[in-house]
Amino acid sequence: MSARVHVSLDAMADQTNRPTRRTLKLRDWISTEPGAWVIVLMPALTAFIAGGPSWNSVWLVVLWCLCYCVQFCAARFAKSRGRARYRAPMLTYAALLAILGVPFLLKFPEILWWAPLFAVLFAGSLICSYNRAEHSIIANLCAVLASSAMAIPVTCLGSHLSRPFQEMLPARGVEIACAYALVLFASVLYVKTMIRERGNSRYLAASWAWHALITAVGFCFSLIYGILGVILLARAIIVPLATRNLKQTVKVAGISECVSSLISFSLITYAAMTLPM
Known part of the structure; x- marks a missing residue:
């Protein structure tokens, strides 16, 4: 009797956790x-x-x-x-x-x-x-x-x-496009070092090199872009090293990427609005 109850409860749990047809269609x-x-x-x-x-x-x-x-x-x-x-x-x-x-x-x-x-x-x-x-x-x-x-x-x-x-x-549009191209590709490399290419030393080196590049380029154009580069470089170095012994880093990567995306959006938008063209 007890065994049957457990089997029934397990089946109900499977049905509850299984995505509904409506959910699947929404996806x-x-x-x-x-x-x-x-x-x-x-x-x-x-x-x-x-x-x-x-x-x-x-x-x-x-x-x-x-x-x-x-x-x-x-x-x-x-x-x-x-x-x-x-x-x-x-x-x-x-x-x-x-x-x-x-x-x-x-x-x-x-x-x-x-x-x-x-x-x-x-x-x-x-x-x-x-x-x-x-x-x-x-x-x-x-x-x-x-x-x-x-x-x-x-x-x-x-x-x-x-x-x-x-x-x-237009100069303003070109500036925004170039800034985001550099920053978003940096984010791609960073996320890969945290998830799909975690532990891959070549990806980690490529990520650090790219972040160092955008930091140098940023300071050549303005202090705002340089500060953004420093923030992203620090993230690319500190977070992968600090989490290298964790089993799961998806949540850490997601949270850190949300924060850095908000910072990037704010600083690039501010720079595009205030810097002379």
Whole structure:
């Protein structure tokens, strides 16, 4: 009798802990990687603030979010070799992107100047996903470059310019894009030394070297960027060494990355708003 009760309780626990069909379907529509959303949004939001908020830049940021939704659904579709469960989210997001994006293209055809770059990065991301290498350096680099580059067209639509796309490469947008490209790739290397490449001395050395580089480059441009580089370098050195004997470092990596992302966003945004162009 007791044994049957235990078996019944265990079965109930399994059913309780098992994701429901509704939860699984929700995961098909929403990215389960909050870190990816941070990479996608930070450069665009900094450009939106520093370039001067406008309804046109709001429009572009919304389109950029839809682009990411299409990308992560398409990546899952490619990785699964065309499973039907990922088709509906991908096509739905693509339809929404077309509905909101075609009027934007008609109003601002200059945005097509950026199409080749984003097409190449999107293709690279899908190829990596198809080969089940979505966490590779190449895939991460595609994400970092795409999200960083988006700062430039968002700045082109900001209210600080007398008219949209008055400049195709505004200095403020280029500065934001370069700053984030350096910082976000540093974060990629740091997270790898904490999780997937933990204990890999080559990755640790590469992370330290990259962080040292962005610190040196930062001080060459401004004290603000230099201080940001020092903070990120200290994180890249201290945290992996302090946690090398821990069994699980995912939570530590997540918390430290949240803090450093907030600091990076604040300092880069402040620098873009205050430093002379």
